[in-house]
Amino acid sequence: MTIFQYAFFQNALMAGVLAAIACGIIGSYVVVKRLVFISGGISHAAFGGIGLGLFLGLNPLLTAIIFSVFSSSILGIISKKAYQREDTLIGAMWAIGMAFGIFMIYQTPGYVPDLASYLFGNILTVSRVDVLIMLTLNITIALIVFIRYNEFLAFSFDEEFSEVTNVPVMKTYIVLLSLVALTVVILVSVVGIILAMALVTLPAATASLFTNSLKKMILFSVLIGIFYMFIGIAMSFFFNQPSGATIVLTSGISYLGLLGAKSLIRNHY
């Protein structure tokens, strides 16, 4: 019997691949449109949804979907309507969402599951239900981006010009942020809330070092993400290391290393 026959291992592999696909697609937009900070706000606010789910006795991933799509829409509106101190407002939402989650968990009677698994993730404990939720979210993300590719490209490149050509920029922005929210939910069980942002940005940032095309950037970052995931699963399974931290350390060090190497080569020639 090989390890591939264990259900938990199959789930881990599927979760890893699904997370990498979502991160590759949405992460590319987050990086090129410079949405890293607001995405950080969305991911931390998603913890409010998890706390709510635990309190209500529902699947926390499902409540996190609703909660984070809702909070990302509010964040989107706030960030566009605020003439100044946009970052302060995002920071406030970031903290409120997180605190709300902790507050709700504290109100939850009886047994409360391990908080650390939501904060830092554990890819080896992903359930089949989680995988199905992740799959549904992934299909949603891929479909919307496929259909709206040209619009997202025009919007991300030049929001003002898009508005002049009557692209509904506010709507497009909120859809994009909602997709970031769905991506974060996919990542909760893999790397957790705290490390989700790293996996959204790092594969895409690494891919951007090698290509000047958005389509290729998405493709490369999916492949790079899958590679990081497999390293994390292997480290977690064979050496009993924390999967989320291993995945993020691998991707972070690879990105910085390649960035350094690239600038060295550029300066040399």
Add this chain to the structure above:
Amino acid sequence: MTKEIIRLEHVSFDYGDHRVLEDINLKVYEDDFLGIIGPNGGGKSTLLKIILGLLAPREGKVFLFNKSPNEGRKHVGYVPQHTLVDRTFPICVKQVVLSGRIGFTDFLRRYSKKDKQIADKVMKIMGIKEIRNTQIGELSGGQLQRTLIARALSTEPELLLLDEPTSSIDVQAETDFYDFLHGLSEKMAIVLVTHDTGAISSHVKTIACINKTLHYHGEKTIPPKIFEKLYGCPIELIGHGIPHRVLKEHDE
């Protein structure tokens, strides 16, 4: 009778407590080629944004093609400052030009054969067809600017609106550029804003000066006193090899 395409009536705008535009009145007609000059921070870009409906005026009314800016702007080709473009963005010349057609696509946002033909045509006009697959970070300032103009032209506009088109472009390119605009002004109205007082005055048909308030000078004349008022110090109006204008006092 020439058609009126822009009308501003008593337009004012504030950023917070800071008044940027005060009681602006302006009319632009379909055969106009208007240059609006003023110092940095004088409200030039804000004025463009108000004309395009990107900002709502605090006071006053704006008409674009006799409609609200949000409706009228579909006839406007907007060319933003090329120095503000994110050059690291992974997009090539062709994709930028095609994105001018995004407002004409169906709900799936696919570019039609017609969209692609129009994009090809304007890239040819702007002389950027050979570099259509180049990522924008590898372009010179002039090439990037031509790409942005091509994108604006792909909307098949009746009015071209340009924000600081000649910044960081060398003198020869600047002269060529104005010659090109001159040809284009046969087909559409052109309004450009710039802080550059050199070449512009001999190329455009009419001039307005802006620094919070707007002074329209009609045919080609700017009094030096206005420049002093605008820029706070006397400015040399004569460029090398560029015929300069005889300046007329306006009443105030």
